[in-house]
Amino acid sequence: MNVAKTLDATGLACPMPIVKTKKAIKDIETGEVLEVQATDQGAKSDLAAWTKSSGHELIDTDESSDVLKFWIKKGE
Amino acid sequence: MALHAMKPSELAKKVVNKEDLFILDVRTEDAFEDWKVEGENFEYKNVPYFDLIDGVEDIMDDLPKDKEILVVCAKEGSSIMVGDMLSDEGLEVSYLEGGMKAWSEHLEPVKISDLNNGGELYQFVRLGKGCLSYMVLSGGEAAVIDANRMTNIYTDFAKEKGVTINHTMDTHLHADHISGGRALAEETGGSYWLPPKDATEVTFDYQALEDGNTIKVGDTNIDIQALYSPGHTIGSTSFVVDEQYLMTGDILFIDSIGRPDLAGKADDWVGDLRTTLYERYQNLSEELIVLPAHYMILDELNDDGSVQEKLSVLYAQNHGLNIEDEDEFRRTVTENLPPQPNAYQEIRETNMGQITPDSEKKREMEIGPNRCAVR
Incomplete structure (x- = not known):
């Protein structure tokens, strides 16, 4: 996958992973992919709900290790 | 206005005594629909915290001026963020200490x-x-x-x-x-x-x-x-x-x-x-x-x-x-x-x-x- 930017939000508790993700996604272009790394379990449902409501697309997740990974494609 | 912390034990008293309370739940819609703090005389509004990161102006008109307001989230972090913003707008609000997790354990x-x-x-x-x-x-x-x-x-x-x-x-x-x-x-x-x-x-x-x-x-x-x-x-x-x-x-x-x-x-x-x-x-x-x-x-x-x-x-x-x-x-x-x-x-x-x-x-x-x- 072609990742335009990676955000390290590990060790951060809610709401910071989403606050930072929201900021980071402004730095990439529509159609590009942001990779978010987080350790807060709450990030799973929150990122899914946020991408849905904000017009971005959560294209993949990896929850196999302690560091959760999310790939978000920027919407219009 | 300063933001207050409400302990689960204080919230429990409000449930048992059937007190009035306005709960602003800032978890996702799914989480809110699945499970919330139940109270006979509680009113609710659910707005996910990620919709409030840039400001709370949009919801100010929906919040009561004459009722105690409690902001609730999963653990407490987001409710403190939103609670601080509401305090800055001049509202007297509290957040639930420890969030729904602490509430579940009380x-x-x-x-x-x-x-x-x-x-x-x-x-x-x-x-x-x-x-x-x-x-x-x-x-x-x-x-x-x-x-x-x-x-x-x-x-x-x-x-x-x-x-x-x-x-x-x-x-x-x-x-x-x-x-x-x-x-x-x-x-x-x-x-x-x-x-x-x-x-x-x-x-x-x-x-x-x-x-x-x-x-x-x-x-x-x-x-x-x-x-x-x-x-x-x-x-x-x-x-x-x-x-x-x-x-x-x-x-x-x-x-x-x-x-x-x-x-x-x-x-x-x-x-x-x-x-x-x-x-x-x-x-x-x-x-x-x-x-x-x-x-x-x-x-x-x-x-x-x-x-x-x-x-x-x-x-x-x-x-x-x-x-x-x-x-x-x-x-x-x-x-x-x-x-x-x-x-x-x-x-x-x-x-x-x-x-x-x-x-x-x-x-x-x-x-x-x-x-x-x-x-």
Whole structure:
């Protein structure tokens, strides 16, 4: 996958992973992919709900290790 | 305006006293729909915190000016963020300390009654999840029935009361919450009692809780008599305490009855459930006060915050005890059941000692309502 930017939000508790993700996604272009790394379990449902409501697309997740990974494609 | 922290114990008082409160829940819509802080006179607004990161102006008009406002989220971080923003706008608001996780773990002790010879009976109401557990105190000793995971609450309470916890017992293998019975017995050096028919796959030693067992608490003779009453699980056992109280576990609730399907055996156990409710309990004194292991809706909470009712009243009013036709009963308890509790399989495995999740994982597993009943 072609990742335009990676955000390290590990060790951060809610709401910071989403606050930072929201900021980071402004730095990439529509159609590009942001990779978010987080350790807060709450990030799973929150990122899914946020991408849905904000017009971005959560294209993949990896929850196999302690560091959760999310790939978000920027919407219009 | 400064942002205030509201402790779960303060919120519990508002629920029990039926106070007014406006809850701004900033979790996701799914989380809010699944599970929230229930209060008879509470009003709600749900706006996910991520929609408020850039400002709260859009929701200011929807918030009351003359009512106490509590901001709630999963752990507390987001509610502090939103609460600070509202404070900056000049509103007087609080956030729930520890969020829904702390709310789920709060137990409110309510005195049910004095027992013979100076004994006492307390009910621990877990308002965030609808779980009920009990402590019988007598002559310097105590027994805890259906203990929840937060064992420090019982040990602190026992210390305050100057009693030693000698026995812990579970009415059945729980599927909706992680039992604290085994851990509590280990901490206090007491015995952990479990019905053997629910314990065929457990990985630890326990005292077999069987029909007719009498467990004495203290030297003043408070008896806890075991009464085999299968149906929610095959091992489900009730207790008659001090000949006055019937602890029904997850078999009979105030406004509903137990569901037989959480171990995947609804069809096998439905007959047992009917026999227990329509025969075994029928043979008991109707004067017994029923003390269940759960409640589902706020209507089941009495004015003093307790959950209890006379068996005779339940036979008159509880729909689940008044289904004449056996086929209809079978359909009621096996079809159109509510969703199963969150992570119920993993919770059962934890309670059997087969898996040992860390405490953070245990918290996650217990999120949500208990869903043990059929109405």
